[in-house]
Amino acid sequence: MGDFNLALVIVALVVCILIFLFNIYLLINYQHPDDVNQAYFPKIVVVFGLSVAAISILMLPADVANRQACRHALYNGACNLTLPMKELWLGIYIVDALLVFFVIPFAMFYYEGDQDKTVGKRIKSSLIWVGTTAVVCALVLGILYGLIGKVDFTVRHLSSSTLPFPGNNNFQFSSGQPCVGGSNQHQCSAYTASASSEKTWTMRTTFPEYVVALATIVGSFLFTIFGGVGIACLPLGLIVSFIRRPKAVITRSQYIKEATEFGKRARELKKAADSLHQEERNGNKGRKWRKNVKTVEKELLLLEEDVQALEEMYPQGEKAEATWAMTVLGYLAKVVLGILGLIVSVAWIVHIVIYLLIDPPLSSFLNEVFIKLDDIWGLLGTAAFAFFCFYLLLAVIAGAMMLGLRLVFITIHPMKWGATLMNSFLFNVGLILLCSISVIQFCATAFGYYARATAAQEIFGHTLQSLRGIKYLYKYNVFQIGFIVLAGLTFVYYAVFGWRKKKPSGRLQLSS
Structure with missing residues (x-):
């Protein structure tokens, strides 16, 4: 790699360093006070996982820039001297899969382990759970790769003989006669080939590509659900928050009345939490217990929002007026x-x-927008492209939070400034990592015209969409249709119910 694009390498290194520093800043400001100066291993996993997720999202714009780096090359083969994007893609997503399925679960098991146990016992217990997961995943991946780890490409066999090129300019070349020669002399098999010339070319994919493909499928189901809901609830949630905003400061008597009611709810929650903790110590951790735990978590989160x-x-305080002014400005920003x-x-x-x-597509739409922005300034289209990819990832997080509050079987792991426990951090990092693969695949498909001839399109386009047993999900646009349907239902939900004032959660009711 003697004359690779040095500027692109420098930009990539600087961006990676900035991402790493920004994630440390997020960790410090979001962590719960109980986790300060402890839980260092989960914190390392969080920072590293967030960095991998952000870098993976930015790799697609980097892939496009890498393709453009040799666009004006003066000699053949110049593109071989740019960044090895295919190897980088496979490397980053193998790391992604290891983090999601092994490292993050181990960190969560260790963090949530019984604090009364010694460090050695907690590590042993976590390794047993992760080891069992590793064995199951290895068996499933190995069996699937051995049986159906192949790609089926549809090809057409074309052949033609040669004709002497006429020297008297007595030939035509048009849409009506697309081949050289007169009538009855057409030698272009592409125009005359029969349907029987179409065959299926089968080859075995590499194991890293197969791991990436299966991880993408798992992430795609989550992305379709959470992303479809989040693409609507992310902006509408901000607008509804503005509509429900406090219009004026309440009186002291009203404040005391509401605070007293919240105190009653808090005592009920503490009593319920103590009861569940006692059941846990007694070993009664059944299905009903887990359901009640999630109910208490939901009620606690709603109580915190009400407070x-x-x-x-x-x-309150000496700067009450300034605080109210900042509140008003915050809702205007929302x-x-x-x-x-x-x-x-x-x-x-x-x-x-x-x-x-x-x-066929009616228009390439956003693809053309990015290309025109690139014509204005080289990185403007790439920046807009990266923004749309990041927006999808934010939509996934918003959708997961919304469904977590409304569906009992989804564990709630809210991210709050200065009050986020490490298990919630790890859960959300795992969700981001798992869905980031699908976000990149989705963007590589949705912006196929802009991201054409990139390494990402080779992996997530041709290989993934031709993989045996999986290709039909992409052939019939299952994920895209599901995404649009869920987005439409969420828009309808907000149109019908979203504008209403939120009612108090009422008394806590647990399953008996």
Whole structure:
């Protein structure tokens, strides 16, 4: 790699360092006070996992830039001297899969282990759980790879003889006569080949590509559910928050009345939590116990939101007026971001419909927008492209939070400034990592015209969409259709129920 694009390498290194520093900043400011100066291994996993997720998202714009680096090369083979993107893709996603299925579960088992046990016993217990998972995953991957780890490419066999090129300019070449020669002398098999010339070319894919493909399928199901819901609830949630905002400061008597009610709810939650903790010590951790734990988690999160809303309506302290002014400005920022996000969400949905679901596509839409932005300034289109990819990832997180609050079988792991425990951090990092693979695959498909001839399109386009047993999910646009359907249902939900004032959660009711 003697004359590879040095500028691209420098930019990539600088961006990686900035991502790493930014993730450390997030960890420090989001961590719970109970985790300060402890739980160092989970913190290392969180910072490393967030960095891998962010780098993987930015690798697709880097792949496009890497392709453009040799666009004006003066000699053949110059593109072989740029960044080895295919190897980088496979490497980053193998690391992604190891983090999601092994490292993060181990960190969560260790962190959530019984604090009364010694460090050695907690490590042993965590290794047993992760080891069992590793054996099961290895068996499943090995069996599937041995049986159906192949790709089926549809090819057409073409052959033709040669004709002497006429020297008297007595030939035609047009749409009506696309081949050289007169009538009855057409030698272009591409235009005259029969259907029997179409065959299936089968080859075995590499094991790393197969691991990436299966991880992408798992992530795609989660991405379809969470992303489809989140693409609508992310902007609409901000707008609804503005509509439900406190219009004025309440009186002291109103504050005392609400605070007293919240105190009663808090005592009920503490009593329920103590009861569940006692059941855990007695070994009664059945299905009903887990359901009650999630109910308490949900009620606790709702109570915290109500307390925060009450504090907004009755700011206290010497700077109460300034606090109220910042609250008003915060809600104004939410509505502005919500409107901008709604524009981006609608653009995404329209693009998916007209470019992916309609065959042939009505328009390349956002692909053309990125290309025109590149013409204005070289990195402008790439930056816009990266923003749309990141927006999808934010939509996944928003969708997971929304469904976690409404569906009992989804564990709630909220991210809160200065109050996020490491198990919640690890859960959300795992979700981000798992869905980031699918976000990249989805973007590589949705922006196939802009990202053409890239290593990502080779992996996530041709190979993944031709993989035996999986290709039909992509052939019939299962994930794209599911994404649009869930987005539409979420828009309808907000149109019907989202604008109503939130009612108090009421008394805590646990399953007996």
